[in-house]
Amino acid sequence: MPEVEDGMCFACGEKNPISLRLKFEEIDENKVRAEFIPGENHQGYNGIIHGGLTATLLDEAMAHVIGFKGIKAFTAELNIRYRTAIEIGETLEIIGEYKRSKKSSIASIHYAQAEIFDQKGNLKAKAEAKFIEA
Template identity: 45%
Template sequence: MPSSKEKLPGESYCFACGPENPIGLHLDFRFDAEKYVAEKTLPHEYQSYEGVVHGGIITTMLDEAMGGYLYSSGERAVTARLDVRYRKTTPVGEKLIITGWEEGRRGHFVNMKATIALADGTVTAEGSAKMALVD
């Protein structure tokens, strides 16, 4: 199972997970078996139209679930390719469960998957990414 890694100086301002970023998402992930999971209820400041989370914010949360998984496992990676499928509208003001996991590796690339789901398990968005490992 991956281990958790502390943030390096300056990384506490990450828009997605940085605790010191005043306008950030403040996502707080943890490992649950082989998956990287966070729960978040977004306020209306992150909506596009009434009651619906903006697609860019959804993409950011999926990307963080995949890249953060590797970072917290002690590996540095950048997103080389990212695909998002919006399956349903994602509501503001409701608990969301963001989950990321590793699918496989080939050379310096890691294939990742992530989902955003409602508390009842309904998946509203899913992502897949090819992450490039860097030194």
């Protein structure tokens, strides 16, 4: 499924000079994957990635897996579990997974989850979210 062109997206935009340049690929029908290496300009505490940026990585993975399914939706609720600090310079694997959907009287709601792992396969952070179809 081709993605919607949004060159100025903070997380994945090619035209945005401060973009994270995330490139997600489908790894099965309901999963996407990307890699990211945080640099010094992504830190909160010295040597540790800013927690808000971790949230961005997780949210973007879930948005992409929903987008790859051809659904246009926005984040309505985001719950994050930070497991351990993410160090600057470590290669991260970000996985987004589509879980399910349900229709309410107002809109269709889509559920997804995302996880961030280090190169050794250690879980660094995990999120679950609800997306409302636009």
